[in-house]
Amino acid sequence: MTAEIINIGDELLIGQVVNTNASWMGAELNKAGIQVKQITSIADDASDIRKALDQAKERVDIILISGGLGPTKDDITKKTLAEYFDSTMVFHEPSLENVKRIFSGLNFEVTEVNRQQAMVPEKCTPLVNRTGTAPGMWFEQEGKVIVSMPGVPLEMKTLTSEEVIPRLQKHFHLDAIVHKTVMTTGMGESFLAEKIKEWEDNLPAHVKLAYLPQPGIVRLRLSAKGTDKKALETELDQLLRGLEQYIPKAIFGYCDCALEEVVGKLLKENGKTVATAESCTGGYISHLITSIAGSSAYFKGGIVSYANEVKMDQLGVLPETLEEHGAVSREVVEQMAAHVRERLQTDFGIAVSGIAGPDGGTEEKPVGTTWIAVACEGEVKAKKFHFGPQRDRNIRRAALAALNLLRLELV
Amino acid sequence: MTAEIINIGDELLIGQVVNTNASWMGAELNKAGIQVKQITSIADDASDIRKALDQAKERVDIILISGGLGPTKDDITKKTLAEYFDSTMVFHEPSLENVKRIFSGLNFEVTEVNRQQAMVPEKCTPLVNRTGTAPGMWFEQEGKVIVSMPGVPLEMKTLTSEEVIPRLQKHFHLDAIVHKTVMTTGMGESFLAEKIKEWEDNLPAHVKLAYLPQPGIVRLRLSAKGTDKKALETELDQLLRGLEQYIPKAIFGYCDCALEEVVGKLLKENGKTVATAESCTGGYISHLITSIAGSSAYFKGGIVSYANEVKMDQLGVLPETLEEHGAVSREVVEQMAAHVRERLQTDFGIAVSGIAGPDGGTEEKPVGTTWIAVACEGEVKAKKFHFGPQRDRNIRRAALAALNLLRLELV
Numbered sequence: 001m002t003a004e005i006i007n008i009g010d011e012l013l014i015g016q017v018v019n020t021n022a023s024w025m026g027a028e029l030n031k032a033g034i035q036v037k038q039i040t041s042i043a044d045d046a047s048d049i050r051k052a053l054d055q056a057k058e059r060v061d062i063i064l065i066s067g068g069l070g071p072t073k074d075d076i077t078k079k080t081l082a083e084y085f086d087s088t089m090v091f092h093e094p095s096l097e098n099v100k101r102i103f104s105g106l107n108f109e110v111t112e113v114n115r116q117q118a119m120v121p122e123k124c125t126p127l128v129n130r131t132g133t134a135p136g137m138w139f140e141q142e143g144k145v146i147v148s149m150p151g152v153p154l155e156m157k158t159l160t161s162e163e164v165i166p167r168l169q170k171h172f173h174l175d176a177i178v179h180k181t182v183m184t185t186g187m188g189e190s191f192l193a194e195k196i197k198e199w200e201d202n203l204p205a206h207v208k209l210a211y212l213p214q215p216g217i218v219r220l221r222l223s224a225k226g227t228d229k230k231a232l233e234t235e236l237d238q239l240l241r242g243l244e245q246y247i248p249k250a251i252f253g254y255c256d257c258a259l260e261e262v263v264g265k266l267l268k269e270n271g272k273t274v275a276t277a278e279s280c281t282g283g284y285i286s287h288l289i290t291s292i293a294g295s296s297a298y299f300k301g302g303i304v305s306y307a308n309e310v311k312m313d314q315l316g317v318l319p320e321t322l323e324e325h326g327a328v329s330r331e332v333v334e335q336m337a338a339h340v341r342e343r344l345q346t347d348f349g350i351a352v353s354g355i356a357g358p359d360g361g362t363e364e365k366p367v368g369t370t371w372i373a374v375a376c377e378g379e380v381k382a383k384k385f386h387f388g389p390q391r392d393r394n395i396r397r398a399a400l401a402a403l404n405l406l407r408l409e410l411v
Numbered sequence: 412m413t414a415e416i417i418n419i420g421d422e423l424l425i426g427q428v429v430n431t432n433a434s435w436m437g438a439e440l441n442k443a444g445i446q447v448k449q450i451t452s453i454a455d456d457a458s459d460i461r462k463a464l465d466q467a468k469e470r471v472d473i474i475l476i477s478g479g480l481g482p483t484k485d486d487i488t489k490k491t492l493a494e495y496f497d498s499t500m501v502f503h504e505p506s507l508e509n510v511k512r513i514f515s516g517l518n519f520e521v522t523e524v525n526r527q528q529a530m531v532p533e534k535c536t537p538l539v540n541r542t543g544t545a546p547g548m549w550f551e552q553e554g555k556v557i558v559s560m561p562g563v564p565l566e567m568k569t570l571t572s573e574e575v576i577p578r579l580q581k582h583f584h585l586d587a588i589v590h591k592t593v594m595t596t597g598m599g600e601s602f603l604a605e606k607i608k609e610w611e612d613n614l615p616a617h618v619k620l621a622y623l624p625q626p627g628i629v630r631l632r633l634s635a636k637g638t639d640k641k642a643l644e645t646e647l648d649q650l651l652r653g654l655e656q657y658i659p660k661a662i663f664g665y666c667d668c669a670l671e672e673v674v675g676k677l678l679k680e681n682g683k684t685v686a687t688a689e690s691c692t693g694g695y696i697s698h699l700i701t702s703i704a705g706s707s708a709y710f711k712g713g714i715v716s717y718a719n720e721v722k723m724d725q726l727g728v729l730p731e732t733l734e735e736h737g738a739v740s741r742e743v744v745e746q747m748a749a750h751v752r753e754r755l756q757t758d759f760g761i762a763v764s765g766i767a768g769p770d771g772g773t774e775e776k777p778v779g780t781t782w783i784a785v786a787c788e789g790e791v792k793a794k795k796f797h798f799g800p801q802r803d804r805n806i807r808r809a810a811l812a813a814l815n816l817l818r819l820e821l822v
Binding site: 017027055190280300387 | 421422423424425426427428429430431433434435436437438439441447448449450451452453454455459462463466481482513516517518519522524525542563565621623687689692693694695696697698700701702704705706707710711712713714715716717718720721724725754755756767768769770802803806
């Protein structure tokens with residue numbers, strides 16, 4: 001069973017709005033075992049809508065349309081669909097009742113424009129939209145199902161979950177598609193590919209592997225399709241268990257999750273607290289940690305020591321250490337990590353000092369050179385990294401590397 | 412001149428990745444005066460890629476493809492394009508040099524997989540990708556231009572801005588389009604629209620105004636199209652000068668620039684330094700400040716005081732103040748700002764304490780309540796804000812509001 005998502009709206013084409021509807025709809029269809037073949041964004045234009053429908057019908061069994069159903073002038077989808085399905089417009093009493101219900105809640109009067117929203121093409125099954133005024137419309141033609149929904153995210157989501165997916169499951173016999181994601185950090189895509197080559201080469205033919213890289217992180221996703229969802233899930237889980245031996249330190253989660261979330265959960269489960277001492281990352285590590293709701297349970301605070309005097313005055317780094325080894329050195333990050341842990345009275349202290357760039361590099365310590373330390377009771381570990389020439393990536397990668405070092409202390 | 416954007420990647424169809432590439436590319440093409448007719452997302456599948464190209468060529472003059480050019484197995488775009496354009500693969504020396512340059516900076520060895528990235532279809536003009544290893548490819552066929560780029564956002568963006576758009580302008584002799592951007596902060600879109608209504612109503616007919624909102628910031632963009640670029644620029648500059656009287660505190664730049672960049676420049680020009688004391692923003696302000704290269708000239712460091720004990724121990728907040736007024740109060744942020752300024756010996760201290768959410772709100776201080784203070788020699792100013800219910804937006808908006816308060820002290 002295949003589907004296409006068509007999102008209608010000029011704002012999508014000029015880049016004023018990021019198409020989050022498409023990714024949400026794609027994920028929902030996928031979860032229901034429906035393979036999305038294409039996502040198409042087009043303008044509020046009758047001719048473009050007709051052409052997109054013609055082409056989509058050639059490709060897929062199911063077409064989900066969002067956008068262009070509001071009460072204002074630029075929304076021409078409904079009129080175009082009525083013409084496309086050679087259908088007169090009829091009045092749909094439950095949809096008018098719905099408009100009245102919503103407007104009475106808002107203390108608004110129902111205008112003629114709103115009343116028009118309860119008009120639907122005769123040949124569709126109207127789907128009452130309990131979170132908005134424009135009904136969804138379900139059409140069937142030549143064995144295909146075409147559903148049109150408003151573009152307002154909440155309305156589209158409610159209609160999809162409560163009406164469209166259950167009706168599709170009933171209407172068609174659906175195969176299961178199973179995906180499993182593994183999060184890795186600290187290895188680039190090609191380096192990772194070489195490390196896991198043997199494992200990848202031994203994957204069964206019906207299992208697909210995808211590399212999904214972002215700075216500092218590569219997500220690996222296994223996918224398989226079949227009738228027995230449970231068996232596929234077990235199979236993918238088993239395959240993934242075989243991966244760990246190839247990259248034991250790089251995997252931080254068997255989920256589609258952030259490293260800061262995983263580290264936060266581990267700290268919470270272990271009843272541990274952490275404090276940060278940041279130079280080149282400039283507060284980005286503490287920002288990542290505190291982006292997670294509830295982080296006050298394990299994060300007490302941190303010191304951003306951008307200037308050397310702050311490293312000395314607030315983090316107890318000895319002037320002679322700075323003099324002898326420089327700010328980007330094992331000795332300095334060890335002192336930073338140990339001191340911030342003591343000063344803020346936490347179980348762990350993490351510290352980073354590096355050359356984020358673009359300036360400040362030397363032959364011995366080029367831009368990207370970064371020292372990271374993790375301190376706990378009676379012990380400080382430090383490690384040197386070489387990231388790249390780009391400032392924003394260096395900051396991101398250094399922060400992820402620091403969080404991963406902390407994670408390895410917690411597992 | 413019309414264009415279609417084709418984004419290749421299974422991850423887009425199953426909704427694992429939101430297609431931010433498409434909106435960015437749409438905005439850039441739009442700015443260059445090229446009308447985007449359709450955005451198409453398809454799978455890493457040779458047959459789907461071929462069909463999408465066939466159909467796009469019927470619709471538009473320019474096709475920009477992103478995705479599917481990495482070094483790993485799931486990337487089949489390059490091979491498919493070579494076949495599509497009936498082209499053998501040839502070795503492109505500058506692209507191999509580029510791979511080597513990038514890998515030597517990273518201290519990585521160039522593997523055979525990476526070496527393969529320098530192979531390109533003979534019939535394309537390769538575009539060297541200075542931020543990544545996979546080259547872009549420019550094809551011409553039957554008067555159409557088809558360009559393929561990697562899907563990694565930074566690489567796609569750099570190639571689009573530096574290579575693709577300038578080449579398209581030259582190739583198609585495009586009309587000049589002039590855009591001028593004004594950055595505003597602290598006002599929502601509709602509030603801003605009311606404030607500047609008179610100015611907007613008086614804009615000449617050939618000048619278009621666009622509101623481009625993001626959390627905490629609204630960009631206003633004026634656009635005009637014509638043959639005399641210089642005259643258009645002068646006209647737009649004059650129109651923009653008339654805007655300031657309506658929103659004197661909200662405008663922070665006449666450029667497409669970040670607030671942290673503007674504040675950094677002002678600090679540098681004035682020879683002033685700053686330190687931060689952050690509670691709910693958790694290091695995000697210092698992260699923003701230090702995301703700017705050269706920020707060590709004016710940023711000494713900061714203290715993230717997530718726990719109340721850190722506010723007391725490291726920022727001299729009096730226990731009785733916390734007791735009497737609570738952590739989210741004028742008195743606490745005033746003490747934080749004044750103390751961090753003294754402690755880190757800077758000209759300015761900025762402090763934030765608020766309820767980021769989702770928990771921690773009360774009837775008196777709901778989620779989103781935030782106090783911000785700016786301290787300088789002999790003076791501390793504090794202001795209360797009400798942001799919204801969403802944690803990530805609250806952090807972002809609080810940080811921007813703090814930077815804007817500092818900016819107003821510097822102009």
